[in-house]
Amino acid sequence: MADALLQIGGLTKRFGGVVAADAITLDIPGGEFHAVIGPNGAGKTTLVGLLAGEIAPQGGTIRFDGRDIARLAVFRRCRLGLARSFQITSLFREFSALDNVALAVQAHAGHSFRFWSDARREAALREPAQAALARVGLAARAGVRVDRLSHGEHRELEIAMALATGPRLLLLDEPMAGMGPEESARMVDMLRALKGGITILLIEHDMETVFALADRITVLVYGRVIASGDPAAIRADAAVREAYLGENEGSAQ
Amino acid sequence: MLYFIEQCLNGIQLGMLLFLLAAGLTLIFGIMDLVNLAHGSLYMLGAYFAATFAALTGSFVLGAIMALAASLATGMVLEIIAIRPLYGRSHLDHVLGTFGLLLFFNELVRLIWGPAGMTLSLPSEMLSAVEIIPGVFYPVYRLVIILVTLAVAALLYLLVMRTRLGMLIRAGASNREMVGALGVNIKLLYTLVFGLGAALAGFAGLMQAPILTVQIGMGENILILAFVVIIIGGIGSIRGAFVAAIIVGLIDTLGRAFLPDMLRSVLSNNVAITLAPALSSMLIYMLMAGVLVFRPEGLFPAASK
Amino acid sequence: MTARGDPLLNPLRVAWLNPRAALVAVLLAVLGLIPLYAALTGDTFAITLFTRVLIMALAAVSLDLIMGYGGMVSFGHAAYLGIGGYAVGILWKEGFASGFVQWPVAIGVAALFALVVGALSLRTRGVYFIMITLAFAQMAYYVAIGLERYGGDDGLTIRTRSQFGGLIDLNNRTLFYYLCFVILLMSIYLVSRIVNSRFGLVIQGSRSNERRMRAIGFPTFRYKLVCFVIAGALCGLAGALLANHTNFISPSMMYWTRSGDLMVMVVLGGMGTPFGPLIGTVTFLLLEEVLSRVTEYPGLVLGPALLLVAIYLHGGIAGLLEGRRNG
Numbered sequence: 001m002a003d004a005l006l007q008i009g010g011l012t013k014r015f016g017g018v019v020a021a022d023a024i025t026l027d028i029p030g031g032e033f034h035a036v037i038g039p040n041g042a043g044k045t046t047l048v049g050l051l052a053g054e055i056a057p058q059g060g061t062i063r064f065d066g067r068d069i070a071r072l073a074v075f076r077r078c079r080l081g082l083a084r085s086f087q088i089t090s091l092f093r094e095f096s097a098l099d100n101v102a103l104a105v106q107a108h109a110g111h112s113f114r115f116w117s118d119a120r121r122e123a124a125l126r127e128p129a130q131a132a133l134a135r136v137g138l139a140a141r142a143g144v145r146v147d148r149l150s151h152g153e154h155r156e157l158e159i160a161m162a163l164a165t166g167p168r169l170l171l172l173d174e175p176m177a178g179m180g181p182e183e184s185a186r187m188v189d190m191l192r193a194l195k196g197g198i199t200i201l202l203i204e205h206d207m208e209t210v211f212a213l214a215d216r217i218t219v220l221v222y223g224r225v226i227a228s229g230d231p232a233a234i235r236a237d238a239a240v241r242e243a244y245l246g247e248n249e250g251s252a253q
Numbered sequence: 254m255l256y257f258i259e260q261c262l263n264g265i266q267l268g269m270l271l272f273l274l275a276a277g278l279t280l281i282f283g284i285m286d287l288v289n290l291a292h293g294s295l296y297m298l299g300a301y302f303a304a305t306f307a308a309l310t311g312s313f314v315l316g317a318i319m320a321l322a323a324s325l326a327t328g329m330v331l332e333i334i335a336i337r338p339l340y341g342r343s344h345l346d347h348v349l350g351t352f353g354l355l356l357f358f359n360e361l362v363r364l365i366w367g368p369a370g371m372t373l374s375l376p377s378e379m380l381s382a383v384e385i386i387p388g389v390f391y392p393v394y395r396l397v398i399i400l401v402t403l404a405v406a407a408l409l410y411l412l413v414m415r416t417r418l419g420m421l422i423r424a425g426a427s428n429r430e431m432v433g434a435l436g437v438n439i440k441l442l443y444t445l446v447f448g449l450g451a452a453l454a455g456f457a458g459l460m461q462a463p464i465l466t467v468q469i470g471m472g473e474n475i476l477i478l479a480f481v482v483i484i485i486g487g488i489g490s491i492r493g494a495f496v497a498a499i500i501v502g503l504i505d506t507l508g509r510a511f512l513p514d515m516l517r518s519v520l521s522n523n524v525a526i527t528l529a530p531a532l533s534s535m536l537i538y539m540l541m542a543g544v545l546v547f548r549p550e551g552l553f554p555a556a557s558k
Numbered sequence: 559m560t561a562r563g564d565p566l567l568n569p570l571r572v573a574w575l576n577p578r579a580a581l582v583a584v585l586l587a588v589l590g591l592i593p594l595y596a597a598l599t600g601d602t603f604a605i606t607l608f609t610r611v612l613i614m615a616l617a618a619v620s621l622d623l624i625m626g627y628g629g630m631v632s633f634g635h636a637a638y639l640g641i642g643g644y645a646v647g648i649l650w651k652e653g654f655a656s657g658f659v660q661w662p663v664a665i666g667v668a669a670l671f672a673l674v675v676g677a678l679s680l681r682t683r684g685v686y687f688i689m690i691t692l693a694f695a696q697m698a699y700y701v702a703i704g705l706e707r708y709g710g711d712d713g714l715t716i717r718t719r720s721q722f723g724g725l726i727d728l729n730n731r732t733l734f735y736y737l738c739f740v741i742l743l744m745s746i747y748l749v750s751r752i753v754n755s756r757f758g759l760v761i762q763g764s765r766s767n768e769r770r771m772r773a774i775g776f777p778t779f780r781y782k783l784v785c786f787v788i789a790g791a792l793c794g795l796a797g798a799l800l801a802n803h804t805n806f807i808s809p810s811m812m813y814w815t816r817s818g819d820l821m822v823m824v825v826l827g828g829m830g831t832p833f834g835p836l837i838g839t840v841t842f843l844l845l846e847e848v849l850s851r852v853t854e855y856p857g858l859v860l861g862p863a864l865l866l867v868a869i870y871l872h873g874g875i876a877g878l879l880e881g882r883r884n885g
Contacts, residue, residue, distance in 0.1 A: 052773065078775035090773070092766040103763050107775035112756040113784070119756040165774055288685055290818075338869040344685050345631050349825055350868035352818045357861025364855050477696055477814065480689050488685070531704025538697045542678055545690055549682055 005030040005199050006051075006082075006169055011060035013046055013223075020046035022223040023060065030168075033195045035202045035210040038220035039243060044203045045087065047220070048173045051201075052084045053077045065168070079108070083167035085158040087174040087203075091146050097157055098142040101129035104164035132164040133157075136190055152183035159190070169199045176209065188212060207244075211235070219243065255389050260510045261503065266395050268502025269402035273457035274479040275486065275494040276409060277450030283489025284422060284446050287336065288344050290351035292454055292479070293472020294358035295331075299324045299455025300462040300471065301362060304371040313376045313463075320459045321452060328451020332444050340443070359469050370468030373459075398460050405456065406495060413491060422446065478505075481541045487551025496552060501537050509533040582833045585840065589739060593732040605731050606803075611843050612738040613799045618823040618835035619745050620792035625821070626829030627753045628785050629765030633688045634675070634695025635820050638668045638790045640702060640812030642797020647714050647807040651707075657720030657728070661798050668794020669787050671698070676786035680779060692814055702809035713808025720802055728802055738799055742836070745792060750832045752788070761785050822864060 004027035013021040020043045028034045038044055049055035051062065053074035062070045069077055078084075092100050102125045106112060109124060119125060133139050136156040141149060149157065155175055162170055175191075176184045184206075191213055194200065204210050210217055211231050218228040219240050227237045234240055274296060281289050302323045307316025331354075339350050375394055382390040413419035421442055424431065458472075465471075482501050486493025513529035520528070544551065589608065596605045617639055624630040645664035654660060675694045679687055708714045719728040728734050752758050760781045763771045771778050801807050810816070819842070827838025845863075849856035 054769075073777075074772045075775050075777050078773060084773055086770075086773070090767055090770045092763055092770065094766060095763075099759075103759060103771070104774040106756060106759065107771075112760045112776070112781065114756040115752050115758075116755055118751075118754050119759050120754065122756075161770075161774060282685070288688065335865055342868070344688060345625075345821070345825065346868045348631070348633065348688065348818070349822060350865045352815075352822070353861040353864025353866075353868065355815075355861070356857040356864065360855045360857025360861065364858065473815065477692065481693055484686060484689050484693075528704070531701040534700030534704070535697050538693045541693055542690065545682055545686065546678060549686060 003030070004028055005065055006201065007061070007063040008051075009061040009063070011047075011050055011062065012058050013050060013055060014058055019223050021050060021057070021060075024220070024223070024225055025060075026218055026225065026228065028169075028199060028201060030199050031196055033191075033200045033202070033213055033215045034218065035204055035214035035216075036218045036220055037204055037207065037210050040205075041222070042220040043223035044220060045173070046223070048084065048087070048171060048203055051082070051171055075107075078165055078167075081166070081168035082171060083162040083165045083169070084171035085162045085173055085175055087177055089151075089154045089158060091154060091157060091161070093147045094145065096143050096145055097133060097138055097149065097153075097160075098126065098129055100146060100157060101132050101160050101164045102126055104161040105129050105132070108165050129164055132160045135163060135193075136160040137186065152179050152186075155179055155183075155187065156190070159187075163194075167198065169201060170194070171201050171203075173203045174205055175202070176204075176206065184209070256510075258386070258389050259391060260506055262391055262395065262399070264503035264506035265499060266398050266502070267506055268499040269399050270457045270461050271475070271478055271482050271502055272406065272495050272498035273402060273453045273460075274475060275482040275498050276406075276491050277453040278479050279483040279486070279489055279491060279494045280422065280446055281450045282483065285340060285443055287339060288347040288351065289336075289450075290348060290476065291331070291354035291358065292351075292450065293476035294355050295324060295328060295451045295454040295472075296458040296475065297358065297362060297469070297472040298327060299458030300373070300467040301366055301371065301458075302455065303459035303462050304373040304467050305366075307373055313373070313379075316373075317459050321456055324455025324458075325448050325452040327455075329444050329448040331451070332447035336447060337440075337443075355473070362469050368469065370466065373462040373467055375463045379463075392464075394464060398464075401460070405453070409453075409491060418442075418445065478537065481537055483551075484541055485544045485551060487554040490551065490553040493551055493553030501540070504540060505533075505537050508536040512536075581837070585833075585837065593735050597732070602731065605735050607843070607847060609731070609735050609738055609803055610800075611840055612735070612742050613796050613803060614820075614823065614843060615836045615839040616738070616742050616745055616799070617793050617796040617820055618827075618839045619742070619749055620789040620796065621820050622824045622829060622831075622835045623749050623752070623792070624786055624789045625824055626831070626834065627758065627765065628761045628782060630680070630782065630786065631688050631821075632679075632691040632786075632789075633814065633817050633821065634691035634693070634698075635789075635793060636814070636816035637675075637695035637698040637812045638672065638793035639797040639800060639816070640698060640807070640809070641668045641671055642794035642799075643801035643807040643811055644702060644705075644708065644797075645794070646720060646798045646801040647716050648708055650716050650718060650720075651714065655718050655721045657722045660720050661795065664798035665791045665794045668797065669791035672787045672790025673783070676783045676790075680782050680786065692817070695812055695814055695817055699809050699812040699814070702812060709808065711809060713806055713810070716801060716805045716807065719805065720798070734802070738803075741795070741799070746832055746836070749792075757781065757784070822867075826867060 006028040008024055008026040011021050011024040012019070024047065036044060036047065046055060050057050053069070053072060053076075057070055060070070061068060064077070064080055064082055067080070069080065069082070072080075092103065099120070102120070105125050105128045106119065130139065130142060133142050136159050138153060138156050138160060141153060146154070146157065155177070159172065159175055162172070176187050179187065188209055191200070191202070195213065202210070202214065214231060216228065216230055217234045219226050219234060219237075221243045226239045226243060227234055229237075274292065278289065278292050281287050281292070299320055302320035303316050305316075306319040306323075307313050310316055310319070335350070335354060339347055379394040379397060382392050383396065385391050385396070413422055421437055478501065482497045483494055485501065486495070486497030512533045516529050516532070589612070592604055592608045596602055617635070620638070621632065621635045624632055642664040645667050646660045649660045649663060675691065679690045679694065682690055703711050722728070726733055726737065728737070753762065760771070760776055760778070763776070764778045764782060768778055797811070800811070823838040823842045824835050825838065826841050827836065828834035846856060846860065849859055853859065
């Protein structure tokens with residue numbers, strides 16, 4: 001696919017004897033909402049690590065907007081427009097929600113070698129941060145310290161931070177992990193609202209969510225891509241059914 | 254050439270002492286994740302105990318044995334009273350707490366034994382030198398240090414590799430939480446490990462007492478060297494501590510012995526005289542810096558996480 | 559309210575009625591009046607003691623910048639005291655008695671050393687970082703011992719304090735005291751501005767969650783390095799002041815236990831707060847002084863006291879005052 005925003009080619013990673021990523025090939029065009037699903041141990045976390053830059057691949061390529069990023073440091077990838085959220089919440093706990101997001105804004109608002117002015121008074125940082133919080137429904141909680149927010153709010157904040165970096169591709173790692181049904185439904189609505197405007201690569205566990213949101217789905221089992229296509233095709237795919245047999249009744253119907 | 258061999262032996266001997274200290278430190282750090290600045294104090298106590306007991310009993314060997322037991326006991330008591338509350342804390346808390354212990358012990362020693370330091374004399378058999386290779390005479394006692402420490406190293410190896418306690422130690426060094434989850438009596442394990450470390454430190458202290466020093470604050474200088482050793486060797490690894498200790502001992506000793514002359518041959522005499530001592534002391538730190546840059550986990554890292 | 563990291567509490571907007579602020583106000587007032595007290599009672603020792611307190615507090619402020627706000631536990635900070643001091647001493651010995659030359663050099667060389675140490679050490683973390691900074695400080699210590707020309711192990715007596723050509727006579731104890739006081743206050747203010755600036759937020763964020771900082775696009779290494787250099791430079795200034803104060807420099811200024819003392823001063827007063835380092839320094843040095851008069855063995859009390867602080871007082875003394883809200 002010539003114009004794909006993200007082109008993954010033959011991406012491979014081994015940990016000792018375990019092949020966590022086995023020649024993964026995947027193209028994601030701009031604007032697409034793409035989901036990667038797979039049972040536990042499928043290598044989803046490794047894939048996220050490889051794309052984000054925390055893990056170095058042993059083989060294969062990753063091209064973002066035509067540019068080879070396989071060897072780029074984590075922070076550089078974010079600067080190019082590849083933002084990620086963490087599966088296990090990773091925030092600045094002693095700071096307020098607004099501070100958290102404002103930092104994400106700050107990372108992309110020029111350099112930070114400014115030593116004198118109070119950064120918490122910089123409208124150029126606070127306003128976009130407030131807007132990002134509003135987008136995920138956290139506007140009212142802007143001034144609350146992160147360690148006083150609920151788990152669901154943490155997950156929403158994760159996404160707000162990723163959004164605040166002004167990304168071209170959002171890499172969301174199980175954003176609904178640990179959320180209750182009501183909160184999950186809210187998150188699904190939020191993600192649906194983001195759809196189309198920004199390219200999204202969603203790593204997910206839950207079939208229902210994925211089928212509700214994704215334009216295309218890739219199924220990963222033991223590090224290999226066993227199927228990739230639109231939801232209907234995936235639903236009908238025999239290999240996928242086999243992989244999920246007993247894992248998730250009802251949702252593939 | 255003969256001088257070179259002698260200096261190599263001295264370097265190995267220093268390395269052996271460093272190993273004893275480093276082994277304890279690395280065990281304690283590897284298993285309990287504790288940075289222990291008071292380790293040098295245990296080294297100092299070992300020397301003082303030995304000097305005292307040797308004077309009391311009139312026998313160096315008897316004094317040494319008693320000092321070893323006293324070091325072990327002191328270590329275990331210290332662990333129970335003062336060290337336990339520090340587990341799980343930040344390393345900064347460890348540094349502060351054990352720094353306090355270091356100050357305390359220096360003062361305690363001054364209170365009990367006075368500020369002047371002590372001497373510990375060797376039994377007469379050990380005072381002579383032995384011809385180990387034709388032309389090279391080396392003091393018997395220094396040889397004893399090397400051989401005894403090698404024996405201790407071997408025992409330690411057996412302990413760690415072949416006993417149940419050792420298995421727990423190895424498991425603990427690479428995955429602390431797991432050992433706890435396995436239902437092992439962690440508290441007892443920790444006390445034993447700390448005691449073992451204290452005994453090793455005390456042993457090093459008492460061994461070097463006759464040839465080097467028994468004085469307040471003696472633990473501090475060598476403690477830093479021991480830290481350098483475990484960083485180079487890899488935290489948590491006894492094998493690493495052994496190899497690194499020998500390397501550090503050799504580099505330090507040979508550096509001090511030969512660097513001044515080497516410098517003198519390339520630089521002017523005055524400059525060489527000024528630079529040499531500083532440079533020799535710096536050598537090990539430069540080595541450590543190098544290791545940290547190229548291989549931060551150390552030469553033989555033990556921890557898998 | 560705890561000042562540390564709390565976004566709603568900017569140190570520049572401290573609520574003036576809380577106990578901590580009261581303590582600080584009283585402390586500053588007392589410090590301001592020490593020379594007056596000394597003049598009235600003839601007790602010059604008070605000035606000597608408190609000048610030292612002010613200078614060490616400056617060093618503690620610089621350490622708090624990297625340790626309290628940046629989470630970089632440097633165990634080699636005393637090296638910068640020594641470097642600053644030696645810059646003054648060496649320049650004096652070589653005929654450069656002017657403070658206008660000595661002090662910038664002190665700051666500059668300290669900054670340079672911090673740059674090199676930081677560039678190497680900041681690649682590591684945790685206990686490795688602690689140990690490598692310790693080792694570098696020991697290197698500096700040994701280099702100083704090797705400097706025979708400047709006293710080596712015995713140290714060097716500096717007969718003339720830094721000359722500022724009529725601007726200020728550092729030999730005047732009172733003047734020198736107030737100079738140190740002003741420098742300290744200015745530094746506290748400077749640091750408080752830095753930590754709330756864009757740069758400071760990056761530093762604080764890196765302490766809080768460095769992985770996250772990188773994930774949102776910050777090249778954290780270069781910011782931490784700059785912070786490390788700033789702290790080193792500031793401590794170098796403290797070193798220059800110290801050399802003037804004691805008219806003496808020696809390698810022991812850099813011995814690692816001095817770095818330990820500095821860490822204690824920072825933690826004792828409450829890390830990551832504007833006046834914490836000052837509170838901690840006052841407490842520690844006064845305690846040391848009082849203990850050494852009361853007993854021949856001050857370490858017997860100080861040692862366990864430190865241990866107890868480490869075990870029970872996470873937030874230092876400041877934490878006590880605020881009822882340890884954050885544990």
